[in-house]
Amino acid sequence: MEDIKEITCELAVVGAGMTGMAASLFAANRGIDTVQIGVASQIIFSSGLMDILGVHPVEEGKTWDDPFLALDQLMADLPDHPYARVRKNHILKSFQEVTDFLAEGGLVYQVNKGRNTRVLTSLGTLKPTYGVPLTMWNGVRGLEEKQPGLIIDIKGLRGFSALQIAETLAPEWPGLKHARISFPDMQKAQEVYTEPMARSLAVPENREKLAGLIRPLAKDVSIVGIPAILGIQNPQDVQQHLEEMIGCPIFEIPTMPPSIPGLRIKETFEMKLPEKGARLKYQNRVSQISRDKDAFLLEIGSGSPVSRVRARGVILATGRFLGKGLYADRKAIREPLLNLPVYQPGLRPEWHRFDFMDPRGHLINRAGLEIDDQFRPLDNTGKPVFDRLFAAGSILAHQDWMRMKCGSGMAMATAYAAVNSFIEATR
């Protein structure tokens, strides 16, 4: 039992979603000895779009052209929202620091300065967002200018229909053509998946084969949209190579999960964070956290713990129900790691609306941890539970990232705030 490996660090970041990744980056960039622990499996559910704020108030479904004007309104209307506790300029700073880092790793994001952008999805909807993977940017322009376009889908890639996109988008982008191809060397497969296709495009010959299939279809159009499978690393290079061979701009369309743009974020962090000095433990979850005199003790792995981390401070970025940061039984919502108090939005009959698409959103999405301005979770008397325990991201109460379209921005801004608070607390 006692030969369990124990490592010591200044800051332990628990969770491997966008918030945990961003927190580890900010900490490492500031010279903090950081260990990040968690399972990064949920990120394939991310479209790779980086929202800052798209909708407020949700009950009105009001979408915003300028996310920063929207933020002013939100901070005034919802003083308990996590955004209302961060400095406004830190929202853009944290976004910049993350996207600079990703660009260093070969994953470039594009923004429409100070404005939200509408990005075409595989459903044919237009999703308002802020940071857009460069591989999708041509589509943004193509839509604005209503360029003669072609959407390509792939035989066996379920849930992605070029015809559906053309039909649904017709009022906004008329005249879109559609075509289906078989992915090179996968013609026989009845079902094809995004990840093997993306990985195969790392090989230039496979790109040549793919371009050879698309080129004859793209004769009369000036832009081509395809499912988001343009490689995992350096997708811009894959895109550029294909464009040269096809002879016109192409763009990616985010697909239903498993989503390659989400996977790219994960792989870039995984590859580049250690270079910044952060130590990553992405194989196991933290199963228990305890506190002795002045350090936190984190047990990693379930059953008999695999290893142990001793840290001066902890940032809890374990997410919501899907990430296992929150858990609900029939009676109540709990925080399973430290049994922290959770803001309860009423009893179970009130958790969810009768209509899934109720514009007001579901009350359960407002559940989560209550924090102070230092992002420290509070106990039932309103005092911080521990002086160096911080929480960030979607586990926080009084927000609804899915309806507000603020997931990534909130993840980064609150991680930024939590890291800053850790620095202040340990100075």
Next chain:
Amino acid sequence: MPASNVLQTQVLIIGGGITGAGIARDLALRGLNCILAERYDVNAGASGANHGLLHSGARYVSNDATAAEECRQEGELLKKLAAGCIEDTGGLFVAIQGDDDNFVADFPGLCARSGIEARPLSLEEAREMEPVLSDKMVAAYQVPDASVDPFKLTLENILQARSLGSTLLRHSEVVGFEIENRRIVRTRLKNLLTDEEFLVEAEQVVNASGAWAKSVAALAGCPVNLLYSKGSLLVTHNRITQKVINRLRPSSNADILVPGGTVSILGTTSIRIEDLSAIHPTVKEIDYILEEGSAMIPALEKMRYIRAYAGVRPLLGSTTAGDDRSVSRGFALLDHRENNLTNFSTITGGKLTTYRLMAEKTADLVCQKIGTTAPCLTRTEPLPSGTGAKWTKPGLTPKLWAKHHDPDDQLLCECEMVPKSVVDSLISSIHEQNGTPDLKALGVRSRIGKGACQGTFCALRTSAYLYDTGEVKGDEGLNGIQAFISERWRGIRPLLWDTPLIQAELQEAIYCGMFGLEIKSCSTIL
């Protein structure tokens, strides 16, 4: 109104539940031509929201001997004639510590009185049959209960009626009757998809609209006295028992567990309601069913549930207060001659188990009015097992998939393993029935959306497929997804804790977080 908007038939049947379907088949077998008009889709009411239990009759021996005997006779007949829709599981009645000893003691004698075989079991025997039964079980009897697939049963009745020349009209709501000389000369209907009105001229009109019989009859000025009792049920993620399990006590909440394919169904509640517009299971009911059900089978407390639903029992009116279960479960056939209408009748009440008998009696009345003497054949003719009606059974598609599949066939629904080929055959059978093969219609006829992902992935895949095959255009597919998800949501909402809650969060993360489906109508503001 142009002539193309006037349809002619011998008998117009209103209501596409099991009763209407049974009447259509019965009349068709007697050589009559019918139109079966349904407001939404087949089994949209109580026929689609019950246990799927083929009663041996034992349930009713203490309070309704007539109903018990009818169930026994009809159950025996259907096991022979509609075997393809029935899983002859057998059933148990079990009493738990604290249940009424007198009731337990009277049970075998009452069963014998109604001719129902109730075999006493030792507790060991019972537990060997069903190991999940509570340690607190004190008595057990085996009875000939069985499990029936109500969708398959209805669809196959309709299929045979259609093969004999009758017509099913879905999405067709009766909005009025034109009456002349004590006859309904024309019935006015509205196609709810197109909002267009049309007329049906029929010699006879049968109101088989279940809980809605009162409001349909009222359109013709005829009173029908009905009470409405809502019952909620829960579907488990796995099949819990091999046999039907009944609590051996006077009928109460959550005392029946019925297996069907790979799942089990637990219920039900009985709540008097006045308004038929908002029928959904509530969190309170679900918690109550769980607490009651786990007295009989403790494992039910921790089980994963995939869906809840509620139906309305149309009960024949009486003004006495008390538990609705004591109100007659028998059926009523009303000849509206009494209300000065010579060619209009209403059939309502009853049970799934006795649908054939109800159809026979109704058809007898219709034939007598029309003046034909053709005899009823459903007592002897087996129900043909059609190909379009088999995809509703839990566990069937995975079985077939594992056995054999075309290498070009894709799974559109992975939880329940529904492939493209099944969707194709459903699309063509819906077309044959003059229907619109949208997601909801496919959901009614298959296991799509009924698995662990709660429709999250299969709705997206199936919708893309509907676009590819040209079945939906413009934003119809997106609207179809919303309608389908809303429909499923009603059944999922009261079950959201533990794993299903995580699944619901994922669904919202994809539909709202990723795709912004909820704001698609507002997206032009940008």
